Amino acid sequence: MSKPIPKPTPETAPFWAGCAEDELRLQHCNNCGHVQFPPRKLCSSCFSEDVTWRTASGRGTVRSWSVVTLPGAPGFEEEVPYIAALVRLEEGPTMLSVLRNCDAEAVDFDMPVSAIFEDRGETKVPYFIPDGA
Ligand SMILES: [Zn+2]
Numbered sequence: 537m538s539k540p541i542p543k544p545t546p547e548t549a550p551f552w553a554g555c556a557e558d559e560l561r562l563q564h565c566n567n568c569g570h571v572q573f574p575p576r577k578l579c580s581s582c583f584s585e586d587v588t589w590r591t592a593s594g595r596g597t598v599r600s601w602s603v604v605t606l607p608g609a610p611g612f613e614e615e616v617p618y619i620a621a622l623v624r625l626e627e628g629p630t631m632l633s634v635l636r637n638c639d640a641e642a643v644d645f646d647m648p649v650s651a652i653f654e655d656r657g658e659t660k661v662p663y664f665i666p667d668g669a
Pocket of ligand 1: 568
């Protein structure tokens with residue numbers, strides 16, 4: 537079974553368009569400066585509708601992680617074990633993703649990581665790798 541393909545919504549379409557170009561894109565609020573992920577119609581800080589998409593650096597640090605040994609969804613049978621990680625992006629928001637090119641014993645808090653993108657045909661999906669990996 538193949539991995540699922542993300543289905544963009546009006547709110548998430550710019551994010552997935554960025555991934556297709558190997559870019560993380562985040563919403564910035566033009567009213568209060570808040571940067572948010574996941575995408576929303578309104579700013580989650582001040583509820584302004586005046587939000588703009590900008591390309592993020594793709595860099596972040598590990599806030600927390602867990603080694604997943606049982607596939608949680610069809611299509612991920614050959615992925616396990618993998619490292620599910622909360623990555624604090626340089627711009628502020630935290631993103632749940634997967635660390636690749638990294639041994640579970642080597643993961644540490646605040647470890648610097650960078651985004652990479654897996655091609656799933658119709659789109660690409662972001663993962664993270666340790667800097668220098
Ligand atoms: Zn705002």
